[in-house]
Structures are given as structure tokens and as C-alpha cells.
Amino acid sequence: MKTLYLVRHAKSSWNDPDIDDFDRPLNKRGKINAPEMAQRMVERGELPNLIISSPAKRARSTAKMMAKNWDYPRQAILLEEELYLCYASTFLKIITKIDDDFEKVAIFAHNPGITDFANYLTETIRIDNIPTAGIFAIQAETDHWKDFDLAKKQFLFFDYPKSRD
Template sequence: MKTLLLIRHAKSSWNDPEMDDFDRPLNKRGKENAPEMATRLLSRGTVPELIISSPAKRARSTARIMAKEWKYPKEAILLEEELYLCYASTFLKVITKIDDDFNAVAIFAHNPGITDFANYLTEEIRIDNVPTAGIFAIEAETDHWEEFDRAKKRFLFFDYPKSEVF
């Protein structure tokens, strides 16, 4: 079994309209939500063995904050250029390259790609929007990431900072 955690970056700052989108940092709420969501994931008994992130500052920062809560070394976070503002199909390209030794993987990325990909993965639920710091989890009945797309999948949970249920 392989578990995939799709995590949207936490809330970012729009204080500097001149700043390049790629370089936007997290705002105060984002810095508070990221560790909260990491802790919620821990309470579910799920901890990623591998973290892959978009290299954009807000995604990288979210990954690092959550990694700290999970006692995952920030130096081990893989930055994947293709995850910056990508399409749903790009996620599959990244996933098929994951080493089969890892059974639980977190991917930090952006909308609209992350919402589109979450909806692609399951017919059980439809998500209008993965909010900032939101986590969508799914399990695939396979031992090989290369087979992830074709494998039977089971929706595990969808959680986000303002969620009432968790």
C-alpha cells in the first residue's frame, strides 16, 4: 500500500504587490496553520517518509514547518521544479519517479493543480477547493509508485485549518 498526502502551501503574504509570485512568504496565519495541520496529521498516525515540495518559497516554508513537527530533516525535503503551478498530470509524472522504499509521501504544491489532482484521484468525493494548508490523503493498493495511477485507490481524509471535522 502507498499513501499519498497532497498538501497545499499555507496562507501566503500579499503585502508586497511588486514581489514575484514565486518568492511570496507565508503570512502570520500561514505560520500558525502549518504546525497545527502537521500536528493533526500526527494525531491520525500518519507521518510521511518522504517530502517533496514545489520550490516556491511559500510551499518550501510550509514543508519545512511541517517537517519540523514530524521530526523530518529539512535537508531531506526534495524540491521538484515541476510542482510550481503545475497541472494534475504533472503530479503523476512526479509520483512515478518515487522510490518504492517509501510508503507514505507528502507532496506540497499549489492550486489549481492540487485540487484538480485530488479530484482526478477519486470519484468518491469532489472538492471545490483545497484551502491553504489543506491535506488530502489517499491510499493506493500497490507496492510500486509507478503503478499508482492504475491502482485501486481509497480516499482516507480531507482536512484543512477551518475544518470542523477531523
């Protein structure tokens, strides 16, 4: 079995219009939501043993904050250039290259690609939008990441900061 956690970066700041999109930092709410969502994963007993992130500052920062809560070494986070504002199909390209030693993988990325990919993965669950710091989890009946696309999948959960408000 392989488990995939799709994590949208936490809320980013728009305070400085001169900052390039790639370099936008997290805002105050994002810095609160990221550790909160990581803690919810701990409570579920759902901890990744590999983290892959878009290199954009807001995604990278979210991954680092969550990794800290998971006791995951921040220096072990893999940055994948192609995840920055990618299409849904790019996720599969990245997933097929994951080493089979990793059972649970978290991928930190952006909308609209991350929501589109989540919807691609299941026929029964449809999500209009993965909110910032939202997590979509699915499990695939396979021992090999290269077979993830065609493997039978089971939806595990969808959680986001305001789901408990």
C-alpha cells in the same frame, strides 16, 4: 500499499505587490496553520517518510514547518521544480519516479493543480477547493509508485484549518 498526502501551501502574504509570485512568503495565519495541520497528522498517526515540495517560497516554507513537527529532516525535503503552478498530470509524472522504499509521501504544491489532481484520484469524493494548508490523503493498493495511477485507491481523509472551527 502506498499513501499520498497532497498538501496545499499555507496562506501566503500579499503585502508587497513588488515581490514575485514565486518568492511570496507565508503570512501570520500561514505560520500558525502549517504547524497546526502537521500536528493533526501526528494525531492521526499519518507521517510521511518522504516530502516533495514545489520550490516556491510559500510551499517550501510550509513543508519545512510541517517537517519540523514530524521530526523529518528539513534538508531531506526534495524540491521539484515542476510542482510550481503545475497541472494535475504533472503530479503523476513525479509520483511514478518515487522510490518504492517510501510508503507514505507528502507532496506540497499549489492550486488549481493540487485540487484538480485530488479530484482525479477518486470518483466518489469531489472537492471544490483545497484551502491553504489543506491536506488530502489517499491510499493506493500497490507496492510500486509507478503503478499508482491504475491502482485501486481508497480515500483516507481531507482536512484543512477551518474544518474544526
